[in-house]
Amino acid sequence: xxxxxxxxxxxxxxxxxxxxxxxxxxxxxxxxxxxxxxxxxxxxxxxxxxxxxxxxxxxxxxxxxxxxxxxxxxxxxxxxxxxxxxxxxxxxxxxxxxxxxxxxxxxxxxxxxxxxxxxxxxxxxxxxxxxxxxxxxxxxxxxxxxxxxxxxxxxxxxx
Numbered sequence: 001x002x003x004x005x006x007x008x009x010x011x012x013x014x015x016x017x018x019x020x021x022x023x024x025x026x027x028x029x030x031x032x033x034x035x036x037x038x039x040x041x042x043x044x045x046x047x048x049x050x051x052x053x054x055x056x057x058x059x060x061x062x063x064x065x066x067x068x069x070x071x072x073x074x075x076x077x078x079x080x081x082x083x084x085x086x087x088x089x090x091x092x093x094x095x096x097x098x099x100x101x102x103x104x105x106x107x108x109x110x111x112x113x114x115x116x117x118x119x120x121x122x123x124x125x126x127x128x129x130x131x132x133x134x135x136x137x138x139x140x141x142x143x144x145x146x147x148x149x150x151x152x153x154x155x156x157x158x159x
Contacts, residue, residue, distance in 0.1 A: 001091065001092050001093055001094070002091070002092065003063075003084055003085065003086050003087065003088035003090065003092055004061075004086045004087070005092070006045070006063060006084075006086075006092045006094070007048055007061050007062070007063050007086040008086075010045055010063075010094050010097075011045070011097055011098065011143075012045055012046065012047070012048070012104060012106075012113075012115045013044065013045065013046075013097070013098035013102075013104055013115055013118050013143070014044070014045045014094045014096065014097045014098070015042060015043075015044055015045075015094070015095050015096035015097075016042065016043060016044070016045050016065060016092055016093065016094055016095070017041070017042045017092065017093045017095050018039070018040065018041060018042075018043070018065070018084070018090045018091070018092050018093075019039070019040045019090060019091050019092075019093075020036075020039035020040060020089075020090055020091075021091060022036060022039075022040075024036055024040070039090060041067065042095065043065035043066055043067045043068075043082060044065065044066045044115070044118075045063060045064075045065060045066075045115075046064050046065065046066045046081070046114055046115040046116075047063065047064040047109075047112060047113070047114040047115065048061075048062075048063045048064075048112075049061065049062050049063070049064070049083075049110075049112060060085050060086055060087050061085070061086035062083050062084060062085050062086060063083070063084055063086070064081050064082070064083050064084075064114070065081065065082045065083075065084065066079075066080075066081055066115075067080040067081070067082055068080055098118055098143045099143065100143050100144060100145040101120075101121070101142065101143060102118055102119060102120055102121070102142075102143050103118075103119045103120070103121060103122050103124070103125040103140050103141065103142050103143070104118060104140065104141045104142075104143065105117035105118070105119055105125045105128060105129060105138055105139075105140060106138065106139040106140070106141060107134050107136045107137075107138060107139070108136050108137065108139070109136070113139060116132070116134060117129075117132075122140055122142070125138075125140050126138075126140075
């Protein structure tokens, strides 16, 4: 599957595998293995950003993947996001989509919605948000079996 297909069809919260198609090098080749891991892995789709023009430069459509949060138990010191252009040469595959009934916890960021947490229900989503220090109002969207939760434009949440 291409990066363009992921941008256009994959729902927020989907677990995505990305690859450059090369086999994993042996563990003894530390630098090659590190380079290989940059282009091969799994991460959760948390945002989609449409193309924009800044001066004479055109920024293409892109999507953001959340690779993980790192730190001691109970404290996240480093959050790793990876942004891919919809024109990326890597291959992508959706390996898991959020099950129907779970709730996407979204925060408005740069006039777009970014997924911050995937909760089993609305009460758990509200409890999670209350325990966090995210700036902005939370938006909760229940995952529907028919895919109607995919329309996540910020305008859909305007009062």
